[in-house]
Amino acid sequence: MKLTTLALNNIKRNFKRYVMYFFSLSFSVFTAYSFFALMQNEYVLMAFTYDDRYKSLLINFGIIIMVFVMFFLLSSNNSFIKARKKEISTYSLFGMTNGKIGKLLFLETMIVGITSLIIGIGVGIFFSKLMAMILLDISLASFTGNIEFTISMRAAYITAIIFLTIFCLMGLSGLRVINKFELIDLFKAHRVSEGRSKGSKIVLILSILLIGIGYYLATNSNSMIVTMSAIPILLMVISGTYLFFWGGLPKILNIIKSNKRNYYKGVTLISTSAFSHRMKSIGTVMATIAVLSAVATTAIATGYTLYSNIEKNTYDVVGYDMYFFGGHEEVLSDIRTTFKAYGSEIVNELTIQSYMSSPRVNMTIDENSIFNLGKEVYFRVYSQSMYNKLASICKCNYRPAGYIKLGEAMYIHGYRFHEIDDKVKGQQLSFTDKTLTITSVSRFKAISFGVKHTIIINDDDFDSLIDRGDIRDANEKGDTYDKVTLFNYKNSLTSRKLNKELTQILSENTKGFRTAYTNYDESLQSFGLICFIGFFMSAVFIMMTASLLYFKQVMAAEDERHQYKILRKIGMDEQVEKRVIRKRLIPVFLIPLLVGIVHSMFAMKAADTLVFSNIIPVDNSYFRVLLCSAVMYLTYAIVYSVFYFVTKDQYSRIVK
Amino acid sequence: MEILKVQNVSKVYGSKKSTKLYMALRSISFEVNEGEFIGVMGASGSGKTTLLNILGSIDKPTTGRFFMNDRDITTFSKKQLARHRMDNIGFIFQDYNLLETMTLKENIILPLALVGHKANIIEEKLRKIVNDLGITEVLEKYPYEVSGGEQQRAAACRALIANPKIILADEPTGNLDSKSGKDLLELLTYINRDYRATILMVTHDVFAASYCQKIMFIRDGEIYNELYAGENKREFFDSIIDVMSVLKGERK
Numbered sequence: 062m063k064l065t066t067l068a069l070n071n072i073k074r075n076f077k078r079y080v081m082y083f084f085s086l087s088f089s090v091f092t093a094y095s096f097f098a099l100m101q102n103e104y105v106l107m108a109f110t111y112d113d114r115y116k117s118l119l120i121n122f123g124i125i126i127m128v129f130v131m132f133f134l135l136s137s138n139n140s141f142i143k144a145r146k147k148e149i150s151t152y153s154l155f156g157m158t159n160g161k162i163g164k165l166l167f168l169e170t171m172i173v174g175i176t177s178l179i180i181g182i183g184v185g186i187f188f189s190k191l192m193a194m195i196l197l198d199i200s201l202a203s204f205t206g207n208i209e210f211t212i213s214m215r216a217a218y219i220t221a222i223i224f225l226t227i228f229c230l231m232g233l234s235g236l237r238v239i240n241k242f243e244l245i246d247l248f249k250a251h252r253v254s255e256g257r258s259k260g261s262k263i264v265l266i267l268s269i270l271l272i273g274i275g276y277y278l279a280t281n282s283n284s285m286i287v288t289m290s291a292i293p294i295l296l297m298v299i300s301g302t303y304l305f306f307w308g309g310l311p312k313i314l315n316i317i318k319s320n321k322r323n324y325y326k327g328v329t330l331i332s333t334s335a336f337s338h339r340m341k342s343i344g345t346v347m348a349t350i351a352v353l354s355a356v357a358t359t360a361i362a363t364g365y366t367l368y369s370n371i372e373k374n375t376y377d378v379v380g381y382d383m384y385f386f387g388g389h390e391e392v393l394s395d396i397r398t399t400f401k402a403y404g405s406e407i408v409n410e411l412t413i414q415s416y417m418s419s420p421r422v423n424m425t426i427d428e429n430s431i432f433n434l435g436k437e438v439y440f441r442v443y444s445q446s447m448y449n450k451l452a453s454i455c456k457c458n459y460r461p462a463g464y465i466k467l468g469e470a471m472y473i474h475g476y477r478f479h480e481i482d483d484k485v486k487g488q489q490l491s492f493t494d495k496t497l498t499i500t501s502v503s504r505f506k507a508i509s510f511g512v513k514h515t516i517i518i519n520d521d522d523f524d525s526l527i528d529r530g531d532i533r534d535a536n537e538k539g540d541t542y543d544k545v546t547l548f549n550y551k552n553s554l555t556s557r558k559l560n561k562e563l564t565q566i567l568s569e570n571t572k573g574f575r576t577a578y579t580n581y582d583e584s585l586q587s588f589g590l591i592c593f594i595g596f597f598m599s600a601v602f603i604m605m606t607a608s609l610l611y612f613k614q615v616m617a618a619e620d621e622r623h624q625y626k627i628l629r630k631i632g633m634d635e636q637v638e639k640r641v642i643r644k645r646l647i648p649v650f651l652i653p654l655l656v657g658i659v660h661s662m663f664a665m666k667a668a669d670t671l672v673f674s675n676i677i678p679v680d681n682s683y684f685r686v687l688l689c690s691a692v693m694y695l696t697y698a699i700v701y702s703v704f705y706f707v708t709k710d711q712y713s714r715i716v717k
Numbered sequence: 718m719e720i721l722k723v724q725n726v727s728k729v730y731g732s733k734k735s736t737k738l739y740m741a742l743r744s745i746s747f748e749v750n751e752g753e754f755i756g757v758m759g760a761s762g763s764g765k766t767t768l769l770n771i772l773g774s775i776d777k778p779t780t781g782r783f784f785m786n787d788r789d790i791t792t793f794s795k796k797q798l799a800r801h802r803m804d805n806i807g808f809i810f811q812d813y814n815l816l817e818t819m820t821l822k823e824n825i826i827l828p829l830a831l832v833g834h835k836a837n838i839i840e841e842k843l844r845k846i847v848n849d850l851g852i853t854e855v856l857e858k859y860p861y862e863v864s865g866g867e868q869q870r871a872a873a874c875r876a877l878i879a880n881p882k883i884i885l886a887d888e889p890t891g892n893l894d895s896k897s898g899k900d901l902l903e904l905l906t907y908i909n910r911d912y913r914a915t916i917l918m919v920t921h922d923v924f925a926a927s928y929c930q931k932i933m934f935i936r937d938g939e940i941y942n943e944l945y946a947g948e949n950k951r952e953f954f955d956s957i958i959d960v961m962s963v964l965k966g967e968r969k
Binding site for chain 1: 773775795796798799800801802803804806808810814815816817818819823826827828829830831832833834835836839840875
């Protein structure tokens with residue numbers, strides 16, 4: 062029999078085992094091809110002309126993915142070979158040299174590899190248009206262009222070369238594994254423990270301590286401290302995670318074992334002992350998966366949170382679809398005709414006069430603070446009714462409502478420091494013959510229109526202060542302050558052309574303007590790409606880690622098969638067996654997933670301190686971040702549970 | 718008192734469509750009384766392991782029925798069978814069949830844990846039996862850390878701990894050196910006498926068989942002969958050899 066025939070027969074016979082292997086291999090090829098094709102796609106290249114850093118971002122991301130894919134393929138290949146120990150030793154027993162066995166396995170790897178390479182690239186080509194469209198759709202505000210279906214030969218070429226190299230490496234590392242086999246192991250293989258570990262209390266405490274300190278630092282609300290300690294946090298949490306799986310979890314299992322009342326229940330006894338028996342060999346894998354899950358869930362949650370808040374964030378900054386200073390009549394009529402020409406309707410329109418005032422403030426000046434209410438401070442002043450009008454048509458999320466009594470004032474600012482609240486609250490604003498007290502402070506960036514300090518006061522106070530000349534609509538030279546005109550209109554975020562036209566008119570005829578579209582488009586380009594990469598990376602990580610667990614468990618099933626045989630003879634019925642299998646497998650999937658998600662929750666807290674609290678101007682932005690992240694955690698959990706069920710199915714079939 | 722009654726049990730291997738049918742057991746009938754120590758002998762392929770598997774309700778007979786305490790086991794559902802194995806039968810296997818993921822102690826209490834006994838009851842039963850069989854010292858060790866004899870004794874403990882009605886032993890001395898083999902046989906005799914356990918042992922080792930009170934010889938799926946132990950062990954041993962040589966001689 063020729064070696065090739067033997068290799069083909071082996072694959073045919075082991076087809077069930079190979080299905081998952083085929084699947085994950087094809088998926089990694091698909092990922093790689095799609096990625097390279099995207100980088101070659103001229104539409105994508107055109108769309109990101111603005112910025113070179115996107116390209117470098119994509120390249121870096123590509124390298125990370127490839128390294129990970131290689132790690133995954135090598136380790137799953139090795140455990141695959143180990144699972145076939147018996148078969149390989151039999152060849153050896155009949156006098157096949159290691160070199161020849163290596164050649165046989167190499168042939169098998171190549172047959173499987175090239176098949177999945179073809180499938181992967183084929184699927185990649187099939188979906189390449191879709192991938193490009195998704196990327197452009199999520200990272201451009203108004204993507205309407207049509208992408209043609211293209212086959213990127215270059216991408217296919219690069220993918221093939223990279224994977225053929227990886228397959229060769231797999232063949233070599235397979236040979237190394239074979240050389241390590243001792244024939245005698247065949248006959249006592251499952252007699253020896255794979256490495257039971259008793260665990261140690263110290264390691265358990267140390268790991269919890271390390272992770273705990275990392276978490277504690279991550280939850281610090283001072284962004285400076287969080288930035289400074291980012292690397293220590295990473296080191297502590299990662300080493301803590303590994304220690305936990307190496308020494309902590311075995312200790313916990315031992316503690317479970319010492320609780321006799323619980324442990325002496327048949328199902329717990331069997332599954333716990335089987336699990337702890339494998340602890341050493343699977344500990345490292347579980348820890349790696351927990352860390353990778355944390356990275357992946359954080360990436361995906363960050364991307365999703367950023368992305369789902371772009372629109373809200375746009376309005377939190379800009380507030381209205383468009384506003385400009387200096388309301389000339391011609392500009393208004395030009396704008397109106399433009400709206401008509403592009404078929405957009407005006408939803409709200411409001412023009413208000415700006416009023417300024419500079420009351421005396423007795424506030425101690427803190428030199429170091431960015432925020433200062435000095436002596437010569439100008440406030441923009443709104444009367445209660447003006448403010449209500451402005452707030453009612455503002456499109457941002459958080460519009461502080463306030464009923465302001467006589468003699469009181471509400472202070473509005475655009476900073477995100479909560480310390481301001483305490484500093485400013487209770488301050489006295491002294492006008493010529495009147496003193497107002499600041500009773501409430503709110504952050505509301507959208508209505509300040511470029512001014513640092515804004516106050517809102519009671520209508521009657523407002524009128525009397527205007528009469529006294531304390532609030533003025535003109536400066537000392539007599540020039541009136543500019544009027545502000547706001548517009549909300551339909552299709553504000555979808556029509557690129559309308560925005561272009563409006564921008565042209567406004568830049569020629571006004572003193573200053575802003576449109577929501579411009580802001581939105583900029584954010585989308587940068588966040589959209591990050592988000593896309595996050596999704597892509599997470600998808601790869603999820604698939605690879607989950608199938609790695611699958612492989613490990615299927616291999617274990619081969620070893621554990623005879624145990625189930627014994628147990629059945631003792632009198633374990635089918636229901637108990639099902640429960641044993643469930644209890645045996647659930648922790649393998651659940652523990653890394655939970656650890657990963659908890660890590661990610663704290664990472665999101667740090668990200669919230671650094672980034673999101675800036676972007677999301679809600680009092681408790683972490684809550685919103687968690688809500689967005691939860692969507693992704695759930696997705697992750699769903700994928701894992703699908704893999705769990707596939708694994709359980711296969712495991713039950715093997716041990717039957 | 719009769720504990721087990723086998724009536725016309727046959728076992729046919731091979732599918733019904735194919736012409737190549739293999740009769741492993743041909744209409745076997747016999748009875749086992751409480752407290753008996755019975756040996757089943759025969760050449761390999763004679764059907765003795767098939768018989769043991771059927772009695773242990775791991776396998777099902779093709780035709781015929783057998784009763785334990787007047788209950789027809791062949792009519793049991795899968796779930797009832799599992800329960801029946803747990804309550805009534807203790808197994809001792811040739812290769813011990815201890816789970817290597819568990820300590821000896823955990824292995825021994827497994828049958829009780831599966832039934833769901835309380836922890837303190839389990840501990841109590843365990844203490845008594847391991848004391849009797851002398852493996853208290855090595856309880857916390859794993860199977861591969863102790864000697865073959867200790868593993869075999871642990872397997873015997875596991876078979877005994879649930880107070881089964883009958884203990885089925887499949888070539889229990891097969892893997893042991895002569896010293897350990899003799900120890901085990903003495904252990905089985907001790908169990909039979911002091912625990913009043915009914916034992917059915919499959920073996921092809923004449924020395925092992927000479928410890929039994931009664932021996933059934935099986936040939937080509939049928940009971941060929943029966944022998945009862947007399948006063949003299951030496952005589953019994955010789956007559957077993959005689960029957961065995963006749964058995965082998967006729968095969969030629």
